[in-house]
Amino acid sequence: MSRFKVYSPDQAYLLPPSVRDELGEKHLCFFIRGVIERLDMSVFEQSYSIEGGELYAPQLMLGVWLYSYAVGITSARQVERRVVEDLAFRYLAAGERLDNWALSAFRRRHGRALNDAFTQVLEWAQQRGMVKLGRVAIDSTRIQANASKDRVDTEQALRDTRAQLRMKMRVLCASAETSSCSAIRRKLPSRTII
Numbered sequence: 001m002s003r004f005k006v007y008s009p010d011q012a013y014l015l016p017p018s019v020r021d022e023l024g025e026k027h028l029c030f031f032i033r034g035v036i037e038r039l040d041m042s043v044f045e046q047s048y049s050i051e052g053g054e055l056y057a058p059q060l061m062l063g064v065w066l067y068s069y070a071v072g073i074t075s076a077r078q079v080e081r082r083v084v085e086d087l088a089f090r091y092l093a094a095g096e097r098l099d100n101w102a103l104s105a106f107r108r109r110h111g112r113a114l115n116d117a118f119t120q121v122l123e124w125a126q127q128r129g130m131v132k133l134g135r136v137a138i139d140s141t142r143i144q145a146n147a148s149k150d151r152v153d154t155e156q157a158l159r160d161t162r163a164q165l166r167m168k169m170r171v172l173c174a175s176a177e178t179s180s181c182s183a184i185r186r187k188l189p190s191r192t193i194i
Helices: 019-023 028-038 058-070 076-085 087-092 100-109 111-127 155-187
Strands: none
Touching: 019 028, 019 087, 028 058, 028 087, 028 111, 058 076, 058 087, 058 100, 058 111, 076 087, 076 100, 100 111, 100 155, 111 155
């Protein structure tokens, strides 16, 4: 009798484990899913006609893009790969196998609506003290904090913060779009037109 547990990676699950059990209740993908349920998706839905084939649900695409930006992925090709390999991405994609063309087309078609949705999510998370937008570097430098309980933001300061969030999201989306386009151009063969 062996002291080791049985190792059989090809063994199929009789009952697949719950994503919530695997990732934990407080995982970011569940927060994003909850936020998506609160957002008004009519802006995304109205831009399509009833003609043509079935499309991926806007909630699915928005959730995948929100999560990918939150974890620092801006390339549609990387998102496509992560949807296959990463359980959180697969959960938000509802098990669908997204391709980079659909992801890129959604981002191009809904640039302004994506920016507005990203801004709403950031504002919602910021109001609850969950996030700060920016980069974090840890180098053990001590910095004096400004943690006064009676600190109050004026309406103008809140508007300025929202404008800054919108601008940062536009820059992030633009840089992601540029990097995706340049990656596609490198992959396409050059053609000469006579």
